[in-house]
Amino acid sequence: MTTPHRSPIFASVSLLALLLASCASFAPDLPEGDPGRRTVRGPIPTRIMQPAGLIFPIPRPRRAKVLEAGAREARADVTYSSIFESRGQGVDAVRFDGEIARASAQLAFGLGGGAEITVEPQVLFGSSGALDQIVDDFHSFTGFAGGGRELFENDQYQMKLVRGGVTAYELQEDQILLGDLPVSWVQSIRPEDSHGPAVSTRLTVELPTGDEDRGSGSGGVDFGAGVLLERSMGRWTFTGGIDGMHASDPTRFRDARVGVRTLLLASGGVEYRWSRKMSLLGQAVLQMPLTRDLSLEEVDREILDLGFGVSRDLGGGTRLILSFHEDAVAASGPDLSLYAGLVFSW
Numbered sequence: 001m002t003t004p005h006r007s008p009i010f011a012s013v014s015l016l017a018l019l020l021a022s023c024a025s026f027a028p029d030l031p032e033g034d035p036g037r038r039t040v041r042g043p044i045p046t047r048i049m050q051p052a053g054l055i056f057p058i059p060r061p062r063r064a065k066v067l068e069a070g071a072r073e074a075r076a077d078v079t080y081s082s083i084f085e086s087r088g089q090g091v092d093a094v095r096f097d098g099e100i101a102r103a104s105a106q107l108a109f110g111l112g113g114g115a116e117i118t119v120e121p122q123v124l125f126g127s128s129g130a131l132d133q134i135v136d137d138f139h140s141f142t143g144f145a146g147g148g149r150e151l152f153e154n155d156q157y158q159m160k161l162v163r164g165g166v167t168a169y170e171l172q173e174d175q176i177l178l179g180d181l182p183v184s185w186v187q188s189i190r191p192e193d194s195h196g197p198a199v200s201t202r203l204t205v206e207l208p209t210g211d212e213d214r215g216s217g218s219g220g221v222d223f224g225a226g227v228l229l230e231r232s233m234g235r236w237t238f239t240g241g242i243d244g245m246h247a248s249d250p251t252r253f254r255d256a257r258v259g260v261r262t263l264l265l266a267s268g269g270v271e272y273r274w275s276r277k278m279s280l281l282g283q284a285v286l287q288m289p290l291t292r293d294l295s296l297e298e299v300d301r302e303i304l305d306l307g308f309g310v311s312r313d314l315g316g317g318t319r320l321i322l323s324f325h326e327d328a329v330a331a332s333g334p335d336l337s338l339y340a341g342l343v344f345s346w
Contacts, residue, residue: 028275030235040065040232041279041311043239043269044323045106046339048287048305049081050332051096051159052169054124055218056247056260056290057182057206061267061283063239064198064230066188067110075106077321077341081334085298091165094298098157100171100334101125102179114188114200121209122179124216126171128157159215161258163294168256171215180210180217186228197231202243212250220248226265239269257293264288271311281323283307289332303333319343 043061067073078101085096104122111117159171171177184204192198204224210217226243245263253260269283285305292300309323321341327333 030273030276038232039273039279039313040230040237040271041273041313041319041321042237042271042281042283043267044281044283044307044309044311044321044339045075045077045341046079046307046323046325046337047102048285048303048327049079049083049100049102049334049337050287050290050303051083051100051126051171051215052161052299053263053287053290054100054102054171055169055180055210055212055216055250056263057180057204057222057224057245058263058265058287059182059184059202059204059224059226059241059243059245061239061241061269061285062186062202062228064188064200064228065192066114066116066186066200067108069110069112071110072346073106073108074344075108075341076104076344077106077339078103079337079339081337083334085332087296087298088162088294091162092294092296093160093162094294094296095158095160095162096298098126098128098159098173100159101127116186118182118184118186120182120184122181124171124177124179124210125175126157126159126173126215128173161256161294161299163256163258166252166256168253168258169215169250175214177211177214177216178209180222181207183207192230192232197229200228202226202228202241204243204245212252217250218248219250222247224263235273237271237273239267239271241265241267258291259293260291261289263290274310278310278312281307281309281311281321283309283323287333297331299332301331302329303331304328305333305337307339309339317345319345 045060047058047060080101082099083096106120108118157173161169186202189199206222212219224245229240231238243265247260267285272280287303289300307323307325311321323339325337
């Protein structure tokens with residue numbers, strides 16, 4: 001069940017821009033020659049936590065600039081989301097009610113020649129959690145749409161997609177599950193210069209290391225490709241990307257006659273370097289519908305994920321990133337997500 005939207009997308013994006021602009025107006029001064037003006041710490045490398053979409057290759061926002069030959073980077077992070085999207089009775093139904101954690105270790109290597117390869121093992125965990133009342137209060141305070149969750153009992157769990165009485169997807173509760181393994185190749189097309197932005201291409205293959213029956217894998221090899229952009233101006237950096245993913249339909253999806261669309265994703269990020277060690281980050285990610293075979297908005301509507309966070313250098317090549325995220329459409333995506341990540345470079 002989903003209530004009418006109380007916050008238009010334009011107002012949500014405007015609020016995000018206003019927050020960044022307001023914070024930037026109070027930033028400490030950084031002289032033109034200060035290296036803090038040039039250190040890029042974004043974008044926020046999280047992904048949309050739609051339950052059924054977690055088994056498919058959804059590349060994260062990232063810089064267009066690649067690692068130099070021989071350089072290495074590791075990222076340990078976790079995204080924690082609360083979601084309530086429920087509609088339908090009997091043979092056709094979506095029941096996404098609970099909390100999901102996704103933890104990963106991203107390992108990147110600079111290969112030279114403008115190439116970088118990244119491997120990202122991940123695990124998933126679903127539970128009833130304890131954030132429902134906090135999320136309800138947050139939506140009440142901000143005016144963001146709550147998807148009707150305030151009408152139901154808090155702290156319940158069910159992650160299931162059903163068509164024709166057949167379960168197409170179900171994430172098991174209270175189990176740490178190994179997910180599929182994304183492997184990405186990023187190739188620089190042109191570096192950033194006075195004539196234009198940095199441009200790179202990204203190819204992703206996701207290997208079926210997850211468990212399809214328990215809801216952490218697709219059971220097949222999936223592919224994705226996209227273009228990345230990056231442009232810096234003084235203390236500001238703007239990033240963007242467009243990706244398309246071809247997902248193989250899992251066996252359970254086929255049994256339920258649910259076909260996965262070619263997934264399309266567009267992202268845009270803005271960074272303001274607040275000080276020599278810290279940046280403010282804002283981000284919008286648009287994900288197109290997972291499927292059109294169920295005419296329920298919990299799976300056949302777009303998701304607009306708005307994020308706001310900070311990134312701070314801790315020293316020794318280590319960086320901390322913290323952010324929170326909200327689905328401005330409030331139809332298919334999580335109601336609230338929290339991201340925390342540590343980045344190690346050497």
